[in-house]
Amino acid sequence: DESSEVRLNVISRLEVVSGVLGVDQIAHSLLPAVMELAQDQQWRVRLAVIQYMPLLAQQLGAEIFDRDLSQLCLSWLEDSVYAIREAAVKNLPRLCAVFGEEWALANVVPRVITLYKDQANYMHRLTAFYAINALIESAVAAPEEADGAPEASGLTVEVIVERLLPVVLEAAKQDAVANVQFNAAKTMGKLIPHVDASTVGTVIKPSLEELLSHADVDVQFFANEALSVC
Numbered sequence: 001d002e003s004s005e006v007r008l009n010v011i012s013r014l015e016v017v018s019g020v021l022g023v024d025q026i027a028h029s030l031l032p033a034v035m036e037l038a039q040d041q042q043w044r045v046r047l048a049v050i051q052y053m054p055l056l057a058q059q060l061g062a063e064i065f066d067r068d069l070s071q072l073c074l075s076w077l078e079d080s081v082y083a084i085r086e087a088a089v090k091n092l093p094r095l096c097a098v099f100g101e102e103w104a105l106a107n108v109v110p111r112v113i114t115l116y117k118d119q120a121n122y123m124h125r126l127t128a129f130y131a132i133n134a135l136i137e138s139a140v141a142a143p144e145e146a147d148g149a150p151e152a153s154g155l156t157v158e159v160i161v162e163r164l165l166p167v168v169l170e171a172a173k174q175d176a177v178a179n180v181q182f183n184a185a186k187t188m189g190k191l192i193p194h195v196d197a198s199t200v201g202t203v204i205k206p207s208l209e210e211l212l213s214h215a216d217v218d219v220q221f222f223a224n225e226a227l228s229v230c
Contacts, residue, residue, distance in 0.1 A: 004045045007033050011052050015059060027064050038072055043081040050076060050087045054094040062099050066107075074111045077127050089130045093138030096154035104155050108135075109163050116167045122177040129171070129183040132164050136190050157194045165191070165203070172207045178216035185211055185219065189226030205230055 001007055010017065011034060017026065034056065038049045053073055057065050073095065076088035096104040108131075116128035139157045168191075172184040188204050195204070208230075211223035 004037055004040060004042075007037060008045070008048050008052075011037075011049070011056075015055065023060060023064070027060060027068070031064075031068055035068070035072070043079075043084055046076070046079070046081075046084055047087055050084065050091060053091050054098060057095055057098045062103060065099075070107060074107065077111065077115060077131065078124060085127050086130070089127065089134050092131055093134055093154055096135070096138070101155055101159065105159070105163070109155075112164065113167055116171065122175075122180055125171065125175065125177070125180050126183060128167065129180070129187055132160070132168065132187055133190060135160055135164070136187070136194075140194050157191070161191065161195055161199060165199075169203065169207050172211060178214070178219050181211065181214065182216070182219045182222040185222040185226050189222070189229050192226065192229045200230055 011030070017030075021029075034049060037045055040046055040049075050073075053069065056069060060069075073088065073091060076084050079085050079088065092108055096108060112128050112131045112135075115124045115131070118124040135155050136157065139155055139160060142154065142156075168184050168187050171180050172188070175181050175184070185208060188208060192200055192204060205227065208223045208227050211219050212227075214220055214223070
C-alpha cells in the first residue's frame with residue numbers, strides 16, 4: 001500500500017498476521033516494507049517502525065532478525081533526530097530480553113563501546129551513556145525466578161560492570177566534554193547501589209572524588225550527588 005499508515009497498521013498486528021501466514025511468509029512479504037519504512041525521510045514514520053522492533057524480534061526469531069534488521073536497529077543510535085536515538089536506546093534492553101545475554105554481548109555491547117569511541121561526535125558519546133543507563137535500569141528491574149535468582153535474560157549488572165564500567169571510567173577521567181563527564185558521574189551513581197563494596201571503594205569512588213575538583217560546576221555537582229550514594 002502506498003500509505004505508510006496502512007503498512008504500519010499491518011506491522012502493528014504482526015502477532016496475529018504471523019499466526020496465520022507463518023514466519024517465512026512474513027519475512028518474504030513484510031520485511032521489504034519494514035526496511036523501506038525504516039529509512040523513510042519522515043522521522044515520525046521511522047519512529048513508528050522502531051517501536052515495533054521488539055515485536056518483530058519476537059515473531060521473526062534471532063536468525064532472520066540478525067540477517068535483516070539487527071544492524072538497522074543499532075544504526076538508529078546515530079540518527080540525526082533525537083527522538084529516534086531515544087527510541088533506539090529504549091529498544092536495546094527489550095531486544096536483549098528477547099534474544100538473551102549472548103546476543104547482547106555479541107551485538108549491543110560492542111556497538112555501545114564503538115559509539116563512545118567516536119571522539120569526533122560528542123552526541124554519539126552521550127547516546128552511549130543513555131544506552132548504558134537503559135541497560136542498567138533494565139538489569140536492576142529484572143524479575144526474579146521462584147528461587148530468588150535474577151531471570152536469565154538480557155544483561156546482568158555483573159556483565160555491565162565488567163564490560164561497560166571501563167567506558168564510564170574512561171569518560172570520567174579524560175573526556176573533553178563536561179556534559180559527557182557529568183553523565184559518567186550520573187551513571188556511576190546508578191550503579192553504586194547494585195555493585196559490591198570492593199568495586200565501589202577501589203574503582204568508582206576514587207573516580208568520582210577526582211571529578212570533585214573539575215573546573216565545571218555541573219561535573220562537580222553530579223559527582224557529589226553520586227558520592228552521596230556510596
